[in-house]
Amino acid sequence: MAIKTEQVQGERWVIYIGEKFDFSLVTDFRQAYSELPASIKHIEVDLSNTQYMDSSALGMLLNMQKLLADKNLTYSITHYRAAVARILEISRFNKKFTIS
16 A cells, blocks of 8 residues: 545545655655545545655645645644654644644
8 A cells, every 4th residue: 555545524535655655656645635525624644554754755745735725724644653753843844734
């Protein structure tokens, strides 16, 4: 599983990332949010399976927010492991995403 998506409770779109979140997923990640249902108000990026994340993944997350800015959505990053948490903390992603 590289990337999988799921609509939850009608208003939440969950993007599940596989073991590696790096530049090899740029096209798949973009497709994961490119055609959102109109009812979506929140995007959650679930990193429960992610063991490796690099700087290109951080760029992809920021680019997603930029491309969807006109939709007035909220964003969260969830279920991350300790190594990924450190990357998010150093990069101050808690300023742009709800981290939980």
